[in-house]
Amino acid sequence: MKRAWKADWALMIGPHTRQYVLALLWTGTIAFLMTALNPLATRLIFDVAVAQKRLDWLVGIAAASLIVFSLLRWWDFQCGQYQQRLTNRLSADLTQRMVAGYFRLPPASVAKHSDGYFVARTMSEVENTVTPAVSAGVQLLRAVMILVTAVVTVLILSWQLTSVLLIITPALLLLARHFAARLHQDANDVQENTAAQQEVHSAAIGSYRTVRMFGFEGLALQQLMRSVDRRLDAVYTLGYRSGKYGTLSRITLSIAELLVLMLGGYAVMTTSLTLGSLMAYMTAYWMAVSAVQTLIDLLPDVQILRSNIWRLADMLDQADEVQPPLPIPAPGQAITWQNAAFGQGEVPTLTGVNLDVPSGSRVLIRGANGAGKSTLALTALSLLPLRQGSVSRVKDVSGLVEPVVFPALPLKDLTTQFDGHDVQAMAEPLGLLPLMNARYDELSLGQRKKFALMMTLLKPAELYVFDEPLANLDDATQVQALEMIMEHTQGKTVLAIMHDSANVLSKFDIVAEVVAGSLEVEIRPEGSRRMGPVDAVMAPLMA
Ligand SMILES: Nc1ncnc2c1ncn2[C@@H]1O[C@H](COP(=O)(O)OP(=O)(O)OP(=O)(O)O)[C@@H](O)[C@H]1O
Structure with a gap:
């Protein structure tokens, strides 16, 4: 992927362009004044005060310089504070856009x-991008301003000496060109490996209880350290390449420095170059050299920065990809899978799935652990794309598939989108009313299950999908919950995954059995007709 600078700017700075330009102008002005005044003060001291042996002038010029430079430094400090506030604003803004983008990402990603x-992608990568975006921009402008001002100054003082500095420029540019693309790729590898480590890291930290109970420290650490090593290797490669580029560039610059020193000495010996002019020349010259060194150091930083920006942009682009609308099934059908294959791991869990679920029917999905029931439900909810075939379904769907996790907010905040009376009517029989002020992450497993059930039923839909809706509920609540499901989904289509289903069988019209890679379907309550695997099509059977 190649991106234009303009697009990078729009992503990073966009809404804050005015403030960013102000920070640049502020820095640029300070850099210009410092660079122009420094050689001027040096020349005044040597060519005026020293040459005429005037101590009072010497002290006066030195004192005036001190005051001017102190004021400039104070102004620079204020500029730094402004940049920090700007960085914070950009950071908050981009974090918001990235997390919003994450919620829009297609389920496949x-x-x-x-x-x-994704915590790494939306948090660490934002931090790693915003701070350099402000500081690199400011440093770049500062270095360019110093370089331009210093080069103009030395050109005025002696164009012959300055031409040496300019001759070396193509060599520096060639080096930069050679390293730029590699550094970009290295920076991308560092970010990708950092995100991968963060993934393993969170899993290891999150397994605290099992590690303590079963002594998994060794195993967890081994896995973690493999990802740490991969990240550190990538960091090393980036550092190695940046260092190599910096060293080669500095050697080139040292050659220029040596030539200028020799030629400067020669000019004093053979021409009318004054001591003050030479001192002023050297002051401006060192400023130019240190500006070039800053620019050399900035090249890797800019490559890293652009690589980071492209990663952020890539994620936002994926988030904004227009998803094709889900096809609508044939009239009378709520959901249809055609020759579908899907799975959450490397290999598809179910293949050749053909299933028509008539509108208004209640389907019980059974099967052994790991058979693919939840995976099937994910495809029904459009939370997992198919590898092959198609799924078409009615538009309005409600459902949750384990593991269910709501944002860690008070229950009352999570239910504000629904009518208050409906919430109260549903929360009361489930015993959730006293918990409405509690945060979701403070609930017990059973309470979480009840809340998930309530939310699924509150959402108006044509098709409802339940994954083990009675698991973790006490006996009394199980009866109540099943009643509520049946009552609130009258006339709608229901897909329910249940293991311990002997007692609830009578409530369902159809039983879909998920067996090792395929699907069998049975019609209830007669239970006499059992379809063969894979090509089970319910619609004709129901007729
Ligand atoms: N996040 C995941 N990443 C990779 N593979 C997964 C993931 N979740 C499930 N699988 C695999 O997909 C297969 C089907 O899992 P699924 O959760 O659909 O089974 P299930 O029938 O719902 O099982 P259970 O009754 O135990 O809940 C399993 O073999 C499992 O290993």
Whole structure:
């Protein structure tokens, strides 16, 4: 992917362009004044005060310089504070856009990684991009201003000496060109490996209880250290390449420095170059050289910065990709899978799935652990893309698939989108009313289950999907919850995954059995007709 500078600017600075330009102008002005005044003061001291042996002038010029430079330094400090405030604003703004982008990502992208990876992408990568975006921009402008002012100054003082500095420029540019693309790729590798480590890191830290109970320290650490090594290798490569580029560039610059020193000495010996002019020349010259060194050091930083910006942009682009609308099933059908294959791991869990679920029917999905029931439910909710075939379904769907995690907010905040009376009517029989002020992450497993059930039922839909809706509920609540499901989904289509289903069988019209890679379907309550695997099509059977 190649991106224009303009697009990078729009992503990083966009809404804050005015403030950013102000920070640049502020810095640029200070850099210009410091660079222009420094050789001037040196020349005044030597060519005026020293040459005429006037101590009072010497002290006066030195004192005036001190006051001017102190004021400039104080102004520079204020500029730094302004930049910090700007950085904070950019950081908050970009974090918001990235997390909002994460929530818009297609399920296919999210399914590839777990939470830790996306925490890195939306938090650490934002931090690693915003701070350099402000500081690199400011440093770049400062260095350019110093370089331009210093080069003009030395040109005025002696164009012959300055031409040496300019001759060396093409060599420096060639080096920069040679290293730029590699540094960009190295920076990308560092970020990707950092996100991968964060993924493993969160899983290891999150397994605290099992590590303590079963002594998994060794195993957890081994896995973690593999990802740490990969990240550190990438960091080393980036550092190695940046260092190599810096060293080669500095050697080139040293050659220029040596030539200027020799030629400067020669000019004093053979021409009318004054001591004051030479001192002023050297002051401006060293400023130019240190500006070039800053620019040399900035090249890797700019490559890292652009690589980071491109990663952020890539994620936002994925988030904004227009998803094709889900096809609508044939009339009378709520959801249809056609020759579908899907899975959450490397290999598809179910293949050749053909299933028509008639509108208004209640389907019980059974099967052994790991058979693919939850995976099937994920495809019904459009949370997992198919590898092959198609799925079409009615538009309005409600449902949750384990593991269910709501944001760590008070329950009352999570339910504000629904009518208050409906919430109260549903929360009361489930015993959730006293918990409405509690945060979701403070609930017990059973309470979380009840809340998930309530939320699923509160959302108006044509198709409802439940993954083990009665698990973790006490006996009395199980009866109540099943009643509520049946009552609130009257006339709607229901897909329910349940293991311990003997007692609830009578409530369902159809039983879909997920067996080793395929699907069998049975019609209830007669239970006499059992379809063969894979090509089970319910619609004709129901007719
Ligand atoms: N996040 C994941 N990443 C990779 N593979 C996964 C993931 N989740 C599940 N799988 C795999 O997909 C297969 C089906 O899992 P699924 O959760 O759909 O089974 P299930 O029938 O719902 O099982 P259970 O009754 O135990 O909940 C399993 O073999 C499992 O290893």
